[in-house]
Amino acid sequence: MLSSFRRILPKRFRNDKPVIPVVRLQGAIGMQSPMRSGLSLASVALPLEKAFSIKKAPAVALIVNSPGGSPVQSRLIFKRIRDLAKENDKDVLVFVEDVAASGGYMIALAGDEIFVDPSSVVGSIGVVAAGFGFTELIKKIGVDRRVYTAGEKKVTLDPFQPEDPEDIAYLKTLQLEIHETFIDLVKSRRGDILTDDPDLFTGKFWTGRTAVQLGLVDAIGDLRAVLRERFGEKTQPNLISAPRGLFGRRAGLGVALKGQRLTEGLGEELISSVEERAMWMRYGL
Template sequence: MTHSTNNAAASVQPKSGLDTLLSKLPYMNRTPVVAVVRLEGVIGKGGVGRRGLTLDSVAPQLRQAFSLRGVAAVALEINSPGGSPVQSDLIATRIRALSEEKGVPVFAFCEDAAASGGYWLACAADEIHAMPGSIVGSIGVVSAGFGFVDAIGKLGIERRVHTAGTEKAILDPFQPEKKADLEILKRIQVDLHDQFKTWIEKRRTGKLTDARDLFTGAFWTGREAVGLGLVDGLGDCRSVMRARFGDKTRFRSFSKPKSRIQRLIGLGGDQKIGDLADAAMDRLEERIYWQKIGL
């Protein structure tokens, strides 16, 4: 199969099952409409200022997109470095449920990144497309933190922790790391990783080239991802959808409301110092996620 960045959409060979579904849609005798849902940012609740991607925040837009009269397909524009595995699973599950309920195919389009939880979301689609320079993959689980044991000692601070339950205060950053605590953490990470792999294998059945190498947590460019079977082709949303449904295809966008940090940046002057500080901290947290994949 040949994939070209100039005419990538036309080179993609769709699944036969998807073609069958498309042929039965009611839009065939009218101008096709593609509902576009934007899934952008870190996945999860976030802090005070940032409203991340959660099922609660995107469910209304998903429902409206799949319920759009005469909709030919739903396109997911994904730009996310990942985040909460639970929210990734919830959103992806809702997308699949709506697609099957409404009989509407789903296409995913990776922008800067569809990494970790972002790729989990992409796999909810029947087809995945990316730009040549998109970052795709990062199929793994990570947990990071800091240890302050020596720091509080130098400051003359005594740490006091009282629990009912021997494992209630595991991984306390102010206490020395314990082997038993790490074993608990590792058990959870292995289980989450297994859930992630199972989802990818289910959604990309027959397409992945070498699953052993793809599940290490590594990530690739969109162009590399085509050869690995992580994505189906290269191209942006409008060009791919028009190649599939015709030049007269119309697009209807559905986006979640702006987060508090976005409103703060937009409004400026009359905001409290505390609000701006919260927004700055949330922005820093978000940057950490993006830097994990070099962006």
């Protein structure tokens, strides 16, 4: 009824400006703590569903700014975006800000087109595992650690025991499988325009300008300019965010409220923040 009424109004009274829903996907992927949800399928599912459900929108724009993280959560987010795009017959335009590396680039692959800033950092198609070894530390402070298991491999890669070459070989086997999954995804989405650069799948990363030349992304461009060029000068981006819940925090965010839970939450939050900061610093950010 309202749409019929709008059609008979003079043009100056109509609100016919194209509106493009925008969802921001920012942060390290899967790095959750009691104080924040991190970037995961759970934290972005609602805004994605809402964005793709807007029938009049010819496309959905995604802003990606992530140094990577969990390969599982990265692929789950990628798959949800592609499923929603197919179900709702929408084009997906991805706009990279500072970085789309590793899992962040995997998410960006969900775009039918990927736009970057000339100085964006793109790539890092690889798999990494990192940690610390504390064997010398516990010797120095005189700690006697006792571990009891059922299953001889239950303490594989235990940081309080000397490295076992067999454990490392097994870990590398797992990493190679995950890497192959990543490579297959890149080729399935970008294979027709990728160059044959031998460094593409080594974990190396590049600026946005070079990434265009390599075929990892499509073009230099920012959200506002591209949307106006594509859909008209009056196009309006509409940021879709997760609903806010308790204490104004985004939905899906767990909160440690008091006592020991609060203390543990602060400790985990500190560790998580340091780890995430290290991920951003790897790309000079």
